[in-house]
Amino acid sequence: MNVVRPTPDSSTYRRQLGCIRVPKVTMAHGGGGKAMRDLIEDVFVTAFDNDTLSTMEDQARFRLSELAVHGDRLAMTTDSYVIHPLRFPGGDIGKLAVCGTINDLAVGGAKPLYLSCAVIIEEGLEIDTLREIAGSMARAACSAGISIVTGDTKVVDKGACDKLFINTTGIGVIREGIELGVGRVRPGDAILVNGLLGDHGAAILNARGDMALSTPIESDCAALHELIDTLLAEAPGTRFLRDATRGGIATVLNEVAEASQVGILIHEERTPLRDEVRGFCEILGLDPLYLANEGKIVCALPPDQAEATLTAMRNHPLGRDSAIIGHATDGRPGRVVMQTVFGGRRIVDMLVGEQLPRIC
Amino acid sequence: MRYVDEFRDPEKAKTLLKEITSLSARLQSGKGRPLQIMEVCGGHTHAIFRYGIETMLPDEIELVHGPGCPVCVLPMGRVDDCVRLAEIPGVIFTTFGDAMRVPGSKKSLLQAKSEGADVRMVYSPLDALRIARENPDEEVVFFALGFETTMPSTAMTVLRAEAAGITNFSLFCNHITIIPTVKAILDSPELELDGFLGPGHVSMVIGNAPYKFIAEQYGKPIVVAGFEPLDVLHALWMVLKQLDEGRSEVENQYARVVPDVGNPVALDAIGKVFELREFFEWRGLGSIDHSGVRMRKLYEAYDAEKKFVIRSVKIADPKSCQCGEVLKGVIKPWECKVFGTGCTPETPLGALMVSSEGACAAYYQFGDVEKIHSKRAQVQSAEAMVAGTRS
Numbered sequence: 169m170n171v172v173r174p175t176p177d178s179s180t181y182r183r184q185l186g187c188i189r190v191p192k193v194t195m196a197h198g199g200g201g202k203a204m205r206d207l208i209e210d211v212f213v214t215a216f217d218n219d220t221l222s223t224m225e226d227q228a229r230f231r232l233s234e235l236a237v238h239g240d241r242l243a244m245t246t247d248s249y250v251i252h253p254l255r256f257p258g259g260d261i262g263k264l265a266v267c268g269t270i271n272d273l274a275v276g277g278a279k280p281l282y283l284s285c286a287v288i289i290e291e292g293l294e295i296d297t298l299r300e301i302a303g304s305m306a307r308a309a310c311s312a313g314i315s316i317v318t319g320d321t322k323v324v325d326k327g328a329c330d331k332l333f334i335n336t337t338g339i340g341v342i343r344e345g346i347e348l349g350v351g352r353v354r355p356g357d358a359i360l361v362n363g364l365l366g367d368h369g370a371a372i373l374n375a376r377g378d379m380a381l382s383t384p385i386e387s388d389c390a391a392l393h394e395l396i397d398t399l400l401a402e403a404p405g406t407r408f409l410r411d412a413t414r415g416g417i418a419t420v421l422n423e424v425a426e427a428s429q430v431g432i433l434i435h436e437e438r439t440p441l442r443d444e445v446r447g448f449c450e451i452l453g454l455d456p457l458y459l460a461n462e463g464k465i466v467c468a469l470p471p472d473q474a475e476a477t478l479t480a481m482r483n484h485p486l487g488r489d490s491a492i493i494g495h496a497t498d499g500r501p502g503r504v505v506m507q508t509v510f511g512g513r514r515i516v517d518m519l520v521g522e523q524l525p526r527i528c
Numbered sequence: 529m530r531y532v533d534e535f536r537d538p539e540k541a542k543t544l545l546k547e548i549t550s551l552s553a554r555l556q557s558g559k560g561r562p563l564q565i566m567e568v569c570g571g572h573t574h575a576i577f578r579y580g581i582e583t584m585l586p587d588e589i590e591l592v593h594g595p596g597c598p599v600c601v602l603p604m605g606r607v608d609d610c611v612r613l614a615e616i617p618g619v620i621f622t623t624f625g626d627a628m629r630v631p632g633s634k635k636s637l638l639q640a641k642s643e644g645a646d647v648r649m650v651y652s653p654l655d656a657l658r659i660a661r662e663n664p665d666e667e668v669v670f671f672a673l674g675f676e677t678t679m680p681s682t683a684m685t686v687l688r689a690e691a692a693g694i695t696n697f698s699l700f701c702n703h704i705t706i707i708p709t710v711k712a713i714l715d716s717p718e719l720e721l722d723g724f725l726g727p728g729h730v731s732m733v734i735g736n737a738p739y740k741f742i743a744e745q746y747g748k749p750i751v752v753a754g755f756e757p758l759d760v761l762h763a764l765w766m767v768l769k770q771l772d773e774g775r776s777e778v779e780n781q782y783a784r785v786v787p788d789v790g791n792p793v794a795l796d797a798i799g800k801v802f803e804l805r806e807f808f809e810w811r812g813l814g815s816i817d818h819s820g821v822r823m824r825k826l827y828e829a830y831d832a833e834k835k836f837v838i839r840s841v842k843i844a845d846p847k848s849c850q851c852g853e854v855l856k857g858v859i860k861p862w863e864c865k866v867f868g869t870g871c872t873p874e875t876p877l878g879a880l881m882v883s884s885e886g887a888c889a890a891y892y893q894f895g896d897v898e899k900i901h902s903k904r905a906q907v908q909s910a911e912a913m914v915a916g917t918r919s
């Protein structure tokens with residue numbers, strides 16, 4: 169584990185370790201005074217530990233020349249994380265906030281470089297919980313090779329938010345020659361996913377404890393930029409990449425079909441699902457195609473590059489269960505159709521609202 | 529996955545389909561219309577669309593999606609009652625998930641929740657009872673909904689609440705029974721049905737005997753069916769076989785789950801807690817005698833209709849909705865005037881568009897919407913031509 173600990177000889181700022189002595193966050197920690205400074209330094213600066221953050225300026229500063237070595241275009245993305253519960257099998261809100269934003273950069277073909285971290289804390293949250301989540305963010309960032317370089321902290325009244333909300337903004341640089349877009353998919357293109365679908369959605373529903381089902385399903389929360397590097401190295405002609413988060417792969421496929429004005433045909437039997445998730449969906453009447461993922465991408469690429477790319481992806485630890493699940497077609501623009509295991513066909517449409525369990 | 533994959537075997541499906549195709553061709557010849565077989569239960573409707581079974585069947589068979597989706601047949605006035613109950617300060621209103629989106633005359637439970645009502649989704653009535661135990665200062669109301677499938681669990685919950693002395697828990701009882709409704713459909717003059725797929729999970733509770741009148745008095749075959757795609761095909765084949773041999777009987781395709789006598793323990797719990805209402809209002813079908821249950825006087829302490837003042841105003845379905853005709857199989861969902869235009873899953877006018885078990889939502893979500901629109905255009909132009917010839 170790459171647990172980030174402050175180095176004792178670092179002299180870029182005045183460390184005040186252990187300066188928070190209360191067990192819970194109070195409104196004072198958002199008041200702009202010493203209590204807030206203590207919270208930021210003790211929890212966040214200590215955990216994120218990098219020179220840019222440690223200068224305690226109001227902004228992070230980058231040399232353009234250092235950015236330009238990575239490519240020719242800047243990519244920027246932002247995402248807010250409001251997950252309940254804060255900790256779940258396979259991760260927590262901190263890991264999610266780092267990996268999710270890294271993935272949003274990476275699916276644009278960008279090398280993720282820097283993140284911001286803004287937190288909204290409900291008063292009463294245990295400092296230890298905050299410390300643990302900041303530590304989790306630091307570990308995720310460190311193992312992904314990126315830095316959290318600026319941030320913000322707000323504390324709100326009890327009830328004004330649910331324990332902890334995190335926003336992360338990410339900056340990355342897109343390599344020359346990579347052109348990915350939701351409208352670029354052509355009939356015949358192969359559709360790939362990098363592994364078992366629906367783990368995150370099932371793990372979260374289960375972690376909420378309403379179902380009283382005992383399953384070992386863990387969230388697939390992971391940073392996918394290295395896998396995407398592998399993929400793009402093998403198939404530089406890749407047309408489209410997107411992480412299939414909320415709404416699952418069904419939503420992403422519909423977005424592609426619509427934007428590229430192609431049909432998409434997928435095969436149920438080639439759709440990778442673990443038995444536990446299948447069983448979970450069977451019991452609750454949910455469709456795994458709509459379950460959220462936090463470590464899965466949908467990819468469209470020219471058919472002649474599909475097999476080699478699949479092999480390369482399967483050689484990566486985050487792509488072991490990769491599969492070609494279907495292809496784009498020239499019939500029925502905007503429609504996603506699934507060939508069912510049973511031999512019939514059905515439309516896979518966008519979900520209208522939230523997926524709700526069926527009554528019986 | 530064991531006990532699931534065996535019932536989704538495409539090879540076995542091919543064999544069955546071959547038989548179904550030749551049987552239906554023989555039966556349908558000279559009839560001038562396809563054979564119409566109604567699946568009574570919404571669970572079957574869901575399976576039929578989920579596996580694309582309609583796309584595999586020959587043109588000689590038309591599946592009619594019956595009234596067995598409890599969420600779909602709930603009248604608007606009852607949804608309004610739910611919303612009013614949920615908006616009473618100090619009430620925690622608990623419900624199954626798919627009832628949350630059903631439109632009332634002004635709003636759905638989902639909208640009421642967004643406006644501050646304490647509406648919580650539960651997976652079992654026992655979860656609602658747990659919430660009552662954890663919140664002794666609040667009144668917890670459970671929206672009891674469904675056919676005989678869900679009735680035993682709500683009945684057991686009331687019995688447990690009584691045994692545990694929990695007093696801040698009640699049911700808003702909207703349970704309905706399937707038999708009077710099937711009878712009402714059979715008595716409908718527009719009916720052209722040739723046979724039925726019987727509801728599997730309802731039969732697990734009530735057994736097979738209650739369907740005898742369908743076979744004996746109305747001369748229609750009925751086969752109680754399971755919910756896996758092979759179950760559905762197998763049961764369809766059994767219905768066709770009966771038609772071919774000139775029989776009309778109650779047969780049980782789902783014997784691995786449904787005992788002929790049903791579940792006596794569950795029936796006993798239902799009998800203890802519930803009694804038949806004189807009539808109950810169904811969305812799209814109107815009032816049907818003895819088609820709903822209410823709580824017995826003995827358990828009125830757990831009856832939300834006794835605990836709270838509920839106005840129960842009858843709200844007419846929107847005029848443009850043809851849910852009733854769809855439910856009876858008189859028209860296909862896509863033949864309804866507002867299907868896919870005024871009535872979509874995002875803004876459902878009729879309840880059949882709400883639940884994924886509703887025939888219209890299933891067609892809209894899984895069906896071939898463009899094909900449906902072009903079919904409808906064909907029907908409309910044919911009608912226009914006929915009208916033109918007449919004038």
